[in-house]
Amino acid sequence: MAVTFSDLHTEEGVKSVEEHLAGKTYISGDQLSVDDVKVYAAVPEKPSDAFPNASKWYECVASHLAKSFPGKAVGVQIGGSATAPPAVEAEAAAAGDDDDDDDDIDLFGDETEEEKKAAEEREAAKKDTKKPKESGKSSVLMDVKPWDDETDMKKLEEAVRAVELPGLLWGASKLVPVGYGIKKLTIMLTIVDDLVSPDNLIEDFLTSEPNNEYIQSCDIVAFNKI
Structure with missing residues (x-):
């Protein structure tokens, strides 16, 4: 033609x-x-x-x-x-x-x-x-709770931030009073959805040994796609 x-x-x-x-x-x-x-x-x-x-x-x-x-x-x-x-x-x-x-x-x-x-x-x-398809990301707000008012919150935060995974980025944090002299750590984190599961992060890293010496439990307060 x-x-x-x-x-x-x-x-x-x-x-x-x-x-x-x-x-x-x-x-x-x-x-x-x-x-x-x-x-x-x-x-x-x-x-x-x-x-x-x-x-x-x-x-x-x-x-x-x-x-x-x-x-x-x-x-x-x-x-x-x-x-x-x-x-x-x-x-x-x-x-x-x-x-x-x-x-x-x-x-x-x-x-x-x-x-x-x-x-x-x-x-x-x-x-x-041809740009490769990028994996989605999410912003997560998490509460990390200590065992009692005698838990060293500085070491608790250090234990949290010591967790390093591909696709995980820790952000800003603050201590929030919950009563009876106990404070919880509220912390932001960004995850790559295909690489990090918040549930696995909590169960396999944050509330398991040795971090469970300081961390009693974790709750996801907010979860937003970026």
Whole structure:
């Protein structure tokens, strides 16, 4: 299927080629075709580095043509428009018409190392643009209660903050009186949902040995998704 672009003598035209080549090696896909030859011939010069896709594509096509048609001019201006050499268009068109053998088409010889590298870089760039899905986070407010009024609250808080897990971040805290001279530790924490379970944090770390020397129980006061 023929591919058309706006005036390729303008920056806007080259930009349209740049956008069309995003994620592609050649104009019509992964193989060089007559479309590449025609568009190449219509571009007056190699696109600047401001158009990396078009620039790489231009180099690949130029390399193919130089190998297959040494000494032949490409992109000759005729009546204000650029054309490919007749021999180039004829061979490319003949190959393009052979619909029954598309997988075996090799218009201009084997793929060069430069072209392989360009294709790999293009694939790598596509993968880089796909951002991995981030795991959700939650903000938790927790009450940590001591055994009695004789519990050292400073050591209790140290025991709490000593718990270190991937995806766990302790935040601000304060001591809150609950009566009879007893205070509880109210503390904020942020967790990565896929990595930390508040229930497991309490049961397996905060209220188990050796922390249960200071911590009698823990309650989740607030739980909010971030």
